[in-house]
Amino acid sequence: MSEQSKVSANFSSLPVILLLGLVSLPLVLMYAYLLLDTVSNSEAGSLIPSEFTLEHWSFLWQMKPGKPNIWLVTLNTFIFASCITAVILIVSSMAGYVLSRLNLPARGFFLAGVMVLHAFPSVTLIIAIFIVLQYIGLYNSLVGVILVKSAIDLPLGIWLMKGFYDTVPWEIEMAGIVDGASRFAVWRRLVLPQIKPAIMALGLFSFLTGWSEFILPQVLAPGAHVQVLSVYLASLIADDNNFDFATFKAVGVFYVIPVLILYVFFQKHLMNIYGGGTKG
Amino acid sequence: MRILLDKFSKSFGATKVIEDMDLNVGSGEMLALLGPSGCGKSTTLFAICGIHRPTSGRILFGNRDVTSLSSQERNVGVVFQSYALYPHMTVAENIGFPLTVRRMTAAEINKRVAEIAALVHIDNLLDRKPSQLSGGQQQRVALARALIRRPDVLLLDEPLANLDAKLRLEMRSEIRRLQKETGITAILVTHDQVEAMSMCDRIAIMKAGEIVQIATPSEMYNDPRTAFVAGFLGNPPISFLTGRAKQGAFALDDGGLKLPLAALSGIPDGTALTLGIRPEHFGIGGDVPVEGKVTFAETQGRENLYDVVLPDGSALRSIQPARSDVKPGDSVRWSLDSKAALVFGEDGRRL
Ligand SMILES: Nc1ncnc2c1ncn2[C@@H]1O[C@H](COP(=O)(O)OP(=O)(O)OP(=O)(O)O)[C@@H](O)[C@H]1O
Ligand SMILES: [Mg+2]
Numbered sequence: 001m002s003e004q005s006k007v008s009a010n011f012s013s014l015p016v017i018l019l020l021g022l023v024s025l026p027l028v029l030m031y032a033y034l035l036l037d038t039v040s041n042s043e044a045g046s047l048i049p050s051e052f053t054l055e056h057w058s059f060l061w062q063m064k065p066g067k068p069n070i071w072l073v074t075l076n077t078f079i080f081a082s083c084i085t086a087v088i089l090i091v092s093s094m095a096g097y098v099l100s101r102l103n104l105p106a107r108g109f110f111l112a113g114v115m116v117l118h119a120f121p122s123v124t125l126i127i128a129i130f131i132v133l134q135y136i137g138l139y140n141s142l143v144g145v146i147l148v149k150s151a152i153d154l155p156l157g158i159w160l161m162k163g164f165y166d167t168v169p170w171e172i173e174m175a176g177i178v179d180g181a182s183r184f185a186v187w188r189r190l191v192l193p194q195i196k197p198a199i200m201a202l203g204l205f206s207f208l209t210g211w212s213e214f215i216l217p218q219v220l221a222p223g224a225h226v227q228v229l230s231v232y233l234a235s236l237i238a239d240d241n242n243f244d245f246a247t248f249k250a251v252g253v254f255y256v257i258p259v260l261i262l263y264v265f266f267q268k269h270l271m272n273i274y275g276g277g278t279k280g
Numbered sequence: 281m282r283i284l285l286d287k288f289s290k291s292f293g294a295t296k297v298i299e300d301m302d303l304n305v306g307s308g309e310m311l312a313l314l315g316p317s318g319c320g321k322s323t324t325l326f327a328i329c330g331i332h333r334p335t336s337g338r339i340l341f342g343n344r345d346v347t348s349l350s351s352q353e354r355n356v357g358v359v360f361q362s363y364a365l366y367p368h369m370t371v372a373e374n375i376g377f378p379l380t381v382r383r384m385t386a387a388e389i390n391k392r393v394a395e396i397a398a399l400v401h402i403d404n405l406l407d408r409k410p411s412q413l414s415g416g417q418q419q420r421v422a423l424a425r426a427l428i429r430r431p432d433v434l435l436l437d438e439p440l441a442n443l444d445a446k447l448r449l450e451m452r453s454e455i456r457r458l459q460k461e462t463g464i465t466a467i468l469v470t471h472d473q474v475e476a477m478s479m480c481d482r483i484a485i486m487k488a489g490e491i492v493q494i495a496t497p498s499e500m501y502n503d504p505r506t507a508f509v510a511g512f513l514g515n516p517p518i519s520f521l522t523g524r525a526k527q528g529a530f531a532l533d534d535g536g537l538k539l540p541l542a543a544l545s546g547i548p549d550g551t552a553l554t555l556g557i558r559p560e561h562f563g564i565g566g567d568v569p570v571e572g573k574v575t576f577a578e579t580q581g582r583e584n585l586y587d588v589v590l591p592d593g594s595a596l597r598s599i600q601p602a603r604s605d606v607k608p609g610d611s612v613r614w615s616l617d618s619k620a621a622l623v624f625g626e627d628g629r630r631l
Binding site for chain 1: 326331350351352357358360361362363364365366377378381382425429
């Protein structure tokens with residue numbers, strides 16, 4: 001990574017930077033206005049803000065009528081994303097290993113199955129899932145929607161983990177077994193550390209998809225006590241009576257801040273999952 | 281501890297790799313498994329350490345039948361061809377790993393690691409990661425890791441393949457010294473015949489999943505049982521002439537060379553034969569003169585190597601003390617040592 005970010009000598013970087021700057025200018029402007037708008041008021045029809053105000057951020061300390069507490073919603077979102085990450089990491093790191101290494105019966109069937117499930121458009125299942133959750137009493141609960149979301153994301157995680165395990169040399173495991181370690185200890189202490197960058201990447205990836213998930217919580221857990229941020233955000237503009245655009249923007253900014261922070265700190269790890277290499 | 285393979289067979293699905301192999305390695309002995317690529321050397325080794333289950337047959341350590349024991353219960357030290365060091369652990373953690381999984385105390389592990397590291401001369405590298413070591417150092421770490429829990433059996437799968445010539449020479453004597461010092465029964469897999477001959481008490485030559493011959497290095501060199509064995513041992517390699525039996529002598533098809541051999545009495549005339557002549561038995565000081573043309577000359581410093589083509593097109597190799605009077609293109613009349621010639625029948629068996 002560090003080598004790539006150094007300016008290479010065989011071409012001038014100035015034109016490239018200029019061009020990129022020009023192309024991304026509209027986006028940057030939009031973000032700038034979004035931020036500006038949340039802390040200011042402007043005259044109708046004018047683009048120039050006329051006064052500074054924090055009233056749009058008042059949702060942080062005031063309950064809006066008919067809306068749940070924002071901090072409860074944030075906590076829900078956090079629990080939702082974290083649990084999904086935990087489930088996906090635990091299950092796919094084990095399942096990926098089994099599919100990559102162990103000689104289990106019907107291995108080809110499982111591999112193909114994972115592939116098909118990954119390609120399957122899960123939204124089509126949503127009515128069936130709704131009925132099932134209703135039936136077993138997990139409708140309108142965080143547990144239910146966590147289970148569903150993890151299950152839908154698992155095939156990708158398993159497939160990715162299998163790919164990373166495939167790159168770990170066999171000899172390391174053989175050496176571990178000959179050294180007297182059990183199969184589980186070999187996995188836990190010798191193989192898992194080799195794919196740590198992949199675990200990091202998948203964990204982050206799962207957290208982010210969990211954080212931004214909208215459809216599943218909207219359909220399966222819309223209740224006030226289990227609402228997540230995306231659903232809360234949508235309810236702001238769905239409400240025709242007190243349509244508050246500025247608050248909607250402020251909540252939106254509030255919603256992406258954690259994502260931005262994660263990206264800033266962990267983008268190196270996240271690149272791993274797309275690069276497919278294990279060189280952290 | 282003695283290792284015994286009894287009618288050991290191994291197949292992967294439908295491919296039979298090893299069939300009915302019998303092998304006995306004495307206690308404290310070092311045996312070389314020598315053979316061309318793909319003949320089943322690693323497979324045999326992996327069966328002994330328990331990574332592969334034999335398809336049939338038994339494996340015994342001492343008098344204990346270990347055929348159905350898992351690797352973990354066998355107490356075998358293995359040095360893999362690629363060393364297989366654990367990249368995320370330091371050298372000390374690598375070496376101590378077999379003890380860590382046995383739940384020894386940290387103090388005891390440190391003591392044993394320091395001991396074994398001193399034995400293989402890597403005590404100054406204990407805090408490094410494997411990626412910060414040279415090939416030879418990695419190899420010694422692998423060796424230390426294999427030796428630390430005092431295994432009954434030490435298995436080495438081409439441990440020197442990745443080293444340069446000088447380091448290889450050093451490591452050869454070092455491994456042998458360690459093996460003798462610790463008195464461990466060892467099996468060394470290699471396809472380098474020099475390595476096998478210089479390091480081991482006995483050599484087993486394998487071909488296509490079978491042991492062709494098993495003997496001490498000098499026996500094997502002087503008394504090979506088949507043409508394959510004769511061709512495998514020796515550097516520069518032996519050269520072969522094809523011809524027929526004629527009144528108790530070996531004769532080239534064009535009649536250019538006639539070599540009376542005791543081994544050929546009673547062999548009917550016209551039987552197809554192969555004659556093997558080692559390079560050191562052709563040159564000056566033999567008893568049967570041969571005429572030919574030098575096509576290739578190479579000096580190796582102390583000795584010179586020549587290829588001589590006979591009138592019928594077959595070639596003989598000769599190695600002689602360095603001399604400067606023979607050049608490629610010269611016709612020479614050198615002589616063969618008929619007592620040292622090896623003669624093989626059509627099926628490759630020695631007569
Ligand atoms: N897991 C496996 N499945 C199928 N065939 C295998 C397997 N492992 C080895 N073989 C086959 O068994 C034969 C012997 O392999 P082995 O690794 O023992 O060779 P080797 O003598 O160690 O060769 P080399 O000197 O190249 O290491 C080869 O033909 C190989 O293709
Ligand atoms: Mg091999």
